[in-house]
Amino acid sequence: MSRNLYEPRSLLSLPDDIFSVITNFLSPKDVCRLGLGCPLLNSVLSSDKVWIVQCNKLGLIPFTALVEWRNGVCSYKSLCKFLVNIRPLIGIWVHQNPELGNVVYVMPGFLSVVGCRIIPQVADGPILWTPVFEILCDHVGSTSFFLHGRERGDDCIYPGLLKSVERKCNVLSLEASCEMTEMPFSRLESDDRARLLDVVTREIGNILPEASNVVFFPRSSSDFEVLHERRLSLLRMYDKRGGLSLRGVNMELDRYLAWPRMDKSQSSLYKLTIEKSTREYGGLWGGTFGWPPSAEKPGGALFLILISYEESKQLMIGTKILEGNSYVCYPNGSAMFIVNADQSSEGIFPFHEGSDPIEVKESFSGEGIANGYGMRLPNWESGSLFVLENGLLVFLWEESREVLTLKRLDLGELLTRGERVNSLSPVSNFAYLTKTYTNVYSGF
Template sequence: MSSDLCGSRLFLALPDDILTIITSSFSPGDLCNLGLTCPGLDSFMSSHKVWLFQCDKLGLVPYTTLIEWRKGVFSYKALCRFLVNIQPMIGTWVHRNPELRHVVYVMPGFLSVVGCRIIPQEIGPLGLEDGPILWTPVFEILCNHVGSTSFFLHGKERGVDYVYPGLLKSVDRDCNVLLLEVEHRHQRGGGKLADLKNFTHEADNEVSSSQRIVGRKWTEKPFICLESDDRELLLEFVTSQVRDIVPDAANVLLFPRPRIDAVDSQQDFIVLHERRLLLLQMYERGNMNHDLKSDEGSPLNPTELGSSEISKSVDCTCNYPASQAGDATLHEFLQLGDWVGLSLQAETKEFYSCKHWPYMYESLSAFYKFPIRAPKACDEEYAGLWGGTFGLPPSADKPGKPLFLIYISYEESEGKQQMIANKILDGKSRLSPFNGSTMFIVNIDEPSMTIFPWNTDQQSNPISVMQSFKGEGICYWSRHRYPSIEPGSLFVLENGLLVYLWEHAREVLTLKRLYLGELLKRGERLPSFPPVLNFAHLTSKYRNIYPGFSHS
C-alpha cells in the first residue's frame, strides 16, 4: 500500500457514494468536528451531498421540498443547522386555560416552522377527510440565508394583521414548554426593541401586584419571577412598540398547498419565496434601527438610557416592598436596562402529568408539549391522534356535529395493558368534560362480549368488526351534576374506524386517525387574536371563545 494512502487520505480515496453511506451514521456535530481535522476532510464534509443526506435523515420535510428550500439558503449545511435547531419544537402543544382553544400544532412551513392553533369547530359538509380544518397562526420562525432563526408572533388589532418580531432563544433537545417572555437586550439582534422610557407612562397608571418569590435567583430569569399581571402588562407594552403591519404580499400563504398540477405548485413556491424575503427584510430593518428614534445625546450603549429616570417615575406611583435577595418586582425588572424585546423560549421543565396530560400553571403564558407518539407495529397500533364526533349511526364524518380531537396512548396498570383516550380539543360551545380528561379506558387483553348493534353505516355500507375490547368511559349525559363512569366497549372496524359505545346511555363516539399537518395544508385560515391573547389566553375558562365557527 502506498505510504500516502493512510489516515484521512485513505478515507478520502473511497468513492463518494461509499463515503456518503459511512458518514450517514454521523450526527451533524460529528461531521463538523471531523471536518476540523484536515483540509481534505473539511472539503468533503462541506459537500452538498453529505448535508442533503443529513437534512433528509431528520425526516421533517420531503426530499423534493429540501431541494426547493435550498434555493433560499447558502448551502444544505445552513439548512441543516436550521432544521436541527427547530426539530424539537415540531408537534402538538396544549394549554388548559381556557381548555377549548389551546391546541397548537407546530409544523414545517416554507423555510420556516409555523405554530397553528386548531379552532374548536363543527365538522364541515365535506367531512374530516376532504373538508378544510379551521386554524389561525400563532407564531412563525423563519430560516435566513445562513440557517439562523427569525421569530415572529402573529396577531390582529383593530382589523389589521401584524407581526411582532422577536428572538428565538436556545431550544432544548427535549423541550416540553414554550414560553413567551420580555427580556432585556444588551446588543442589537432579535428584531425590533422597545424603549422602556416609554413604559413609565404606562407604569404611572398601574400599581404593581408583584409578590416576592423567595428562594429563586430572579436575576437569572427575571421575567418569569414577576407577578402574572405585570408580565401581561410588559408583554402588552412591548408588542405595541415592535409591531409591523403585514403587507398584502406576505399575508397569503404560510405553507404550500397540496397541489396536483406542477405549475400551480411552482406558483405557490414563488409566492412563498417572495413572502419570506419580505419578512426577513422587515426583521433586519428592526435590527438596524429598532424602529425607534433615539435622542441625539443618547449614549452609544442603549441599555444605559435613563435607568434612574425610570426608577424615579415608578417609585413615585407604586408601593413596593423593601428589596430582599432572591425576590423580584416590576420595579427591579425595570432597573435592569432600558431596551427590551420579545423572546420565545423552548425549555425542559419537570412537571406532573395524569394519563399523559401535563399539570399546567394557569397564570403562565406558556404551551406544554403533548407526547404524541407514532403507533408501533404490533402492541400499540392504535396510539396517536384521532378525530371524530358523537351520534348515530356510527360515523366520524357528521356535518354540523362538534369535532373532537382524541389522543390514544397505552399504559400498563395492575399488570394489564390499557388503551387510554384523552380529549385534547372539544368543538362544543360549552366545555364538558374539560380538556385532558379521559374519555374512555379499555383493557386490550379483555375482549368485549357486547354485540355491535349496527350492520350498516349511514351510507348503507356493511360494517365489519375486527376486534372489540371491554372498558369504561366518562358519561356526561347523566342527570347528575358531575359526570359519571359507565361501562362500555370499543369496536375496531375493518374500514379503520374506532367506535366506542356507552352501554347504558347508548351514546356512540366514532373516531378516525388524523394527520394534522396534511389537514392544515388544505385548511381554512381565520383571523388571529391580539398578540398576547393569541399566544396563551388566560381568562374565560370552560368556554369556547370561537363560538359558532363552521366551514364556509
C-alpha cells in the same frame, strides 16, 4: 497493507456518493466534529452531497421539498442547522384554557415552521386555523421569530428571538427579553409579566403586508415563487431587538393520566407526547358523536382525541384536546375513554351497513366518561372500543348507547388544505390564560 489506507486523505479518494453513504451513519454533530478534527476532510464534509443526506435523515420535510428549500439558503449545511434547531418544536402543543381546547400544531411551512391553532369547530368543511407564531430560516440558517396577532382590524407580526430550544423541550414560553427586566422574566409576578408583554407588543408590532398574508404552506409547486417572495419580505421586516423571545425548555411535569398539570399564570404551551409507532392505535384521532359519523347530528362538533398508553399497564387512554361545541361538555384534558388493550370486549357491534354486518377487527372493554365534575371527578360508564376493518375506531357507551366515532388524522395535510381565520390580540393569541368554557375564537 499500506499505512496510507489508514490516513484521512485515503477517504478523499472515495467517490462522493460512497462518502455520503458513510456519513449517513453519523449525526450532524458528529459530521461537524469530524470536520473540525480533521482539516483534510473538512472541505468534503462541508459539501452539499453530505449535508443533503443529513437534512433528509431528520425526516421533517419530504426529500423533494429539500431542493426547493435549498434555493433560499447558501448550503445544505446551513439548512440542516435550521432544521436541527427547530426540530424539537414540531408536534402538538396545548394549554388548559379555554376548556373547549387550545391546540397549537407546529409544522413546517416554507423555509420556516408555523405554529397553527386549531379552532374549535364542527366536523363539516375544511379545518379552521389561525397562525400563532412563525420561525423563518435566513440565508445562513439562522432563525427569525415572529409572533402573530391582530390589532385594530389588522393582522400584525411581532419580531423577537428564538432564545433557546432544548432538545427534549416540553414547555414553550413567550417572554420579554431579559434586558428589559432586572430579574428573569419567569420570576416576575404574573400581572407584571402580562403588562410587560402587552407593552412590548404594542411597541414592536408591524402590519403584515397583504402579499405576505395569503399563503403559508406550499399546496402545489406553483406556490413556491410566492412563498420565496413572502419569506424575503418578512426577513426584511425582522428586527431581533424587538424585545420578545421564545424559549423551549424541558421540565419535570406532573400529569393526570396523559394530561400535563400546567402553570396557568405563565404564557406557555405544553407539548403532548405522541406514542411511538410500535403502539398501534397511539396518536391523534378526530371524529364526532353518532353513527354513521355526523348522521345523527349534521354539523356535529369536531372532537380531537389523543390516544396514549399508560406505561405500567396496557391501558389505552383517549384524551380530549379539543371539542367544537359552543359551550364545553368535557373539560380540556378529560379522558373520554380508558380501555384495557389486553382485555377483549364481549360486546357486539350493534350497527350494520345496509343489510350487511360491519367487519370488526378487534374490540376492547373499558369505561367512558359520564356525568361528573370535570376531568378530576368524572363518573364512568362501562363501554367498548371497536376497531373496524376500515380503520375507524368506535367507542360505545353500554348504558346510554352514545357513540363516538373516530378516524386517524394527518393535521399537516388538513391544515395545508384548511381555512385560515383571524387571530386574537398577540399575547392572548399565544396562550389564552383566562379560564372560560366558551369558544373565544369564534368571533374573530
